[in-house]
Amino acid sequence: MMARRLNSAWIRKVNASRLFHALRERPNSSQRQLGLVTGLDKATISTVIAQLTRDGLVERTERTSGRRAGRPEMGLRIPESAGILLGVRLEPTGIDVVAADMTGRLLDRERAPGTRDLDQALDRLHDVVLKLEGRLKGVPHRGIGVCIPGLVERSGHLVFAPNLQWRDVPITTRLRALFDIPVTVENDTKAAAIAERLFGTCRNVDDFIYLAAQSGVGGALFLRGQLYRGASGLAGEIGHMNIVADGRQCGCGAHGCLEAYVSETAILARLGERDLKYDDLTHVAAAARGGDRVVTALLDETGGYLALALSGLVNTLNPTHIVLGGNLAIVADFIVPATQRDLERLALKPLQRDVEISISPLGADSVAMGGVALALETFLESTP
Amino acid sequence: MMARRLNSAWIRKVNASRLFHALRERPNSSQRQLGLVTGLDKATISTVIAQLTRDGLVERTERTSGRRAGRPEMGLRIPESAGILLGVRLEPTGIDVVAADMTGRLLDRERAPGTRDLDQALDRLHDVVLKLEGRLKGVPHRGIGVCIPGLVERSGHLVFAPNLQWRDVPITTRLRALFDIPVTVENDTKAAAIAERLFGTCRNVDDFIYLAAQSGVGGALFLRGQLYRGASGLAGEIGHMNIVADGRQCGCGAHGCLEAYVSETAILARLGERDLKYDDLTHVAAAARGGDRVVTALLDETGGYLALALSGLVNTLNPTHIVLGGNLAIVADFIVPATQRDLERLALKPLQRDVEISISPLGADSVAMGGVALALETFLESTP
DNA sequence: AATGATTAGCTAGACCCTCAAACTAATTTG
DNA sequence: CAAATTAGTTTGAGGGTCTAGCTAATCATT
Numbered sequence: 001m002m003a004r005r006l007n008s009a010w011i012r013k014v015n016a017s018r019l020f021h022a023l024r025e026r027p028n029s030s031q032r033q034l035g036l037v038t039g040l041d042k043a044t045i046s047t048v049i050a051q052l053t054r055d056g057l058v059e060r061t062e063r064t065s066g067r068r069a070g071r072p073e074m075g076l077r078i079p080e081s082a083g084i085l086l087g088v089r090l091e092p093t094g095i096d097v098v099a100a101d102m103t104g105r106l107l108d109r110e111r112a113p114g115t116r117d118l119d120q121a122l123d124r125l126h127d128v129v130l131k132l133e134g135r136l137k138g139v140p141h142r143g144i145g146v147c148i149p150g151l152v153e154r155s156g157h158l159v160f161a162p163n164l165q166w167r168d169v170p171i172t173t174r175l176r177a178l179f180d181i182p183v184t185v186e187n188d189t190k191a192a193a194i195a196e197r198l199f200g201t202c203r204n205v206d207d208f209i210y211l212a213a214q215s216g217v218g219g220a221l222f223l224r225g226q227l228y229r230g231a232s233g234l235a236g237e238i239g240h241m242n243i244v245a246d247g248r249q250c251g252c253g254a255h256g257c258l259e260a261y262v263s264e265t266a267i268l269a270r271l272g273e274r275d276l277k278y279d280d281l282t283h284v285a286a287a288a289r290g291g292d293r294v295v296t297a298l299l300d301e302t303g304g305y306l307a308l309a310l311s312g313l314v315n316t317l318n319p320t321h322i323v324l325g326g327n328l329a330i331v332a333d334f335i336v337p338a339t340q341r342d343l344e345r346l347a348l349k350p351l352q353r354d355v356e357i358s359i360s361p362l363g364a365d366s367v368a369m370g371g372v373a374l375a376l377e378t379f380l381e382s383t384p
Numbered sequence: 385m386m387a388r389r390l391n392s393a394w395i396r397k398v399n400a401s402r403l404f405h406a407l408r409e410r411p412n413s414s415q416r417q418l419g420l421v422t423g424l425d426k427a428t429i430s431t432v433i434a435q436l437t438r439d440g441l442v443e444r445t446e447r448t449s450g451r452r453a454g455r456p457e458m459g460l461r462i463p464e465s466a467g468i469l470l471g472v473r474l475e476p477t478g479i480d481v482v483a484a485d486m487t488g489r490l491l492d493r494e495r496a497p498g499t500r501d502l503d504q505a506l507d508r509l510h511d512v513v514l515k516l517e518g519r520l521k522g523v524p525h526r527g528i529g530v531c532i533p534g535l536v537e538r539s540g541h542l543v544f545a546p547n548l549q550w551r552d553v554p555i556t557t558r559l560r561a562l563f564d565i566p567v568t569v570e571n572d573t574k575a576a577a578i579a580e581r582l583f584g585t586c587r588n589v590d591d592f593i594y595l596a597a598q599s600g601v602g603g604a605l606f607l608r609g610q611l612y613r614g615a616s617g618l619a620g621e622i623g624h625m626n627i628v629a630d631g632r633q634c635g636c637g638a639h640g641c642l643e644a645y646v647s648e649t650a651i652l653a654r655l656g657e658r659d660l661k662y663d664d665l666t667h668v669a670a671a672a673r674g675g676d677r678v679v680t681a682l683l684d685e686t687g688g689y690l691a692l693a694l695s696g697l698v699n700t701l702n703p704t705h706i707v708l709g710g711n712l713a714i715v716a717d718f719i720v721p722a723t724q725r726d727l728e729r730l731a732l733k734p735l736q737r738d739v740e741i742s743i744s745p746l747g748a749d750s751v752a753m754g755g756v757a758l759a760l761e762t763f764l765e766s767t768p
Numbered sequence: 769a770a771t772g773a774t775t776a777g778c779t780a781g782a783c784c785c786t787c788a789a790a791c792t793a794a795t796t797t798g
Numbered sequence: 799c800a801a802a803t804t805a806g807t808t809t810g811a812g813g814g815t816c817t818a819g820c821t822a823a824t825c826a827t828t
Contacts, residue, residue, distance in 0.1 A: 006786080008395075011391065011395070031777065043779080044814085066788090068774085069685065069774045069826070071775050072824060141814090160734070197626075223612060228607060230591060230701055231591045231703060232702060233702070234732075235701050237700065237702075238699065241695070253731060311626055312693070312696055315604075315617050315625055318617070318621075319803055351618050377728060391814070392783080394785095414806090426804090426805080427789095427807080427809095428786080428789060452804080453797065454795060455794040455804050647817070766775075
């Protein structure tokens with residue numbers, strides 16, 4: 001119990017956020033058009049837009065509508081002066097920071113070398129952010145979202161980040177001490193899924209499964225239009241679903257996890273066992289495009305493993321979309337057909353019929369843009 | 385888009401519903417106690433309770449608090465006169481109807497023979513309900529919830545009910561024409577899960593997985609305190625998760641589904657293959673209690689299969705509880721230890737740590753009580 | 769040009785809501 | 799019997815959405 005306090009201020013916040021997103025996705029909309037999209041009353045829209053305009057988050061553009069009797073519609077948009085958002089991706093191999101405007105348009109970026117030393121990583125992050133902030137003066141900095149490859153609890157506590165070798169770190173507290181703007185911390189894949197929803201292929205999709213493979217396999221669920229975090233915030237660990245009884249050893253200690261078959265590391269290792277040495281998936285994709293039968297066969301097989309995991313999720317969650325991201329997107333063209341084929345075989349027809357597999361368009365920036373998305377959501381949820 | 389209209393009337397409805405449930409679970413609470421539980425302001429509680437009292441849904445009881453300075457607390461409760469709810473379970477083997485008061489207490493029941501003939505089934509249902517309603521005069525009849533073993537879409541359309549052999553039936557429309565009180569239709573397992581949440585072991589649990597085995601295996605997910613229906617309302621089909629590659633043939637046409645191992649039918653069939661003929665799980669449970677090694681070994685194995693499916697769900701959904709219901713509950717004592725053991729092995733430690741497996745206390749009435757729960761939810765959501 | 773028709777956006781007022789603060793009520797304690 | 803204490807009610811402020819009417823800005827027609 002003890003749920004969120006429901007009062008008119010909260011309603012206003014929800015409606016303002018809904019209007020903001022609608023406008024973000026449809027720049028130059030008029031109030032009338034926003035009404036059609038959001039279902040809100042025009043009086044409500046009028047007052048909310050007036051408030052957002054006072055806050056500098058919305059401005060009028062030229063008139064828009066075609067030749068037609070009646071008062072012309074006024075276009076609205078979210079100006080660059082509305083503010084900037086920062087997104088951070090923390091990895092052992094590098095610290096990426098991107099800056100975007102309030103619509104999610106990438107403005108600038110900066111990178112620092114990665115490290116497994118926590119204090120050093122925070123120091124470097126601080127420096128890089130300062131550098132970026134210095135270049136983007138004169139506009140309010142609305143927030144920063146930090147993405148970490150590990151288990152981040154609801155509370156903001158980092159349970160474990162295998163690659164970084166961080167364990168039990170009160171990471172949010174540490175980061176909040178570093179910056180004077182709102183900080184949000186989340187698991188990298190979950191953040192990327194939010195980016196997919198705000199900026200990617202799932203803009204109007206309420207129920208989807210996001211799956212990203214890098215060194216490991218991460219997943220995230222969007223259910224009823226919201227990221228699903230689960231009881232303690234750890235939901236989405238699709239990578240460690242068991243798909244092969246007594247199968248390949250996984251980094252988590254168990255056998256037969258999805259991750260042991262479809263992560264970048266696993267694909268490269270499995271190719272290695274067939275005496276094919278590749279450094280990364282880009283080269284693998286090139287070989288597949290070149291028609292290498294061993295490679296395409298292995299990727300096809302990989303698609304089958306993926307389908308084993310996904311079919312169960314399709315049956316249980318009844319999503320409309322499945323999105324593949326991370327490095328997996330690089331070879332997705334050679335994986336998806338098999339996944340599709342096996343999904344048709346394994347999932348129940350009425351559920352499988354509704355689901356569409358797509359490849360993330362966000363590319364290498366998906367996680368950093370996830371940070372931006374996090375910052376945006378936090379900003380819109382904060383009391384104005 | 386085009387989400388639910390958010391206004392003050394909606395807030396009131398949500399708060400009234402929250403208070404109603406709080407009072408239902410804690411009869412004789414005072415307004416102060418309800419405030420502690422729901423987090424609502426005492427002024428809000430005062431006005432809402434006054435409204436509910438006017439509507440006849442709440443009444444005062446004797447004073448309650450012990451000897452203490454200050455004005456004594458007044459107990460509140462939901463009286464029998466608040467109304468009755470009807471729950472229906474439609475099966476080919478029988479039509480069960482139960483009547484309960486607004487707190488979910490069973491008052492009366494009636495049963496008619498089942499049939500696969502749709503018109504005949506509706507006729508019989510109508511008769512049985514009339515009979516029950518005749519016995520429960522003088523109190524408003526607030527609604528009826530009908531549970532069907534099949535895929536029921538959000539719209540109320542029945543896609544397919546394998547056992548009843550019904551396909552593509554606008555079941556909700558048909559049923560609404562039959563009764564003059566609000567009718568809600570849902571898949572039987574989903575309804576049972578709601579019952580579990582309102583009347584069973586998950587009263588204060590927001591995220592749980594419900595799994596019931598009868599002739600098939602059905603599942604339902606409670607996420608963020610609400611039943612999760614998925615994009616088209618078909619979520620929860622855990623029974624057809626693939627758990628064994630090229631495994632046993634399942635009724636759905638595929639191989640290796642969970643249902644092919646842990647449904648009542650499957651368990652009996654697998655015992656049959658070991659030359660043990662049983663008619664139902666009650667006898668199997670008796671044999672297991674009697675120490676029959678073959679039976680206990682098979683049930684133990686079954687628990688392992690269950691763990692295969694559940695571990696993936698635990699990793700993806702991060703629930704706090706897993707509830708086993710339906711006929712599976714009868715033999716659950718011999719299954720759960722193995723499930724628990726394998727879950728510890730297969731699911732990620734930080735997620736597995738939070739999850740508790742329990743057995744539904746609702747017994748054979750779980751589905752019919754699910755109908756009652758459906759009716760109650762519909763009533764509380766309807767505009768008063 | 770002037771006028772009317774048409775449509776977008778604004779605004780006043782009704783009617784909800786929650787919530788803080790003051791008030792009333794009902795008890796125990798001294 | 800007064801003081802202290804605590805539960806519940808009432809009042810009023812301040813917020814929300816929404817209906818209905820109003821104003822503004824255009825096109826079409828005379």
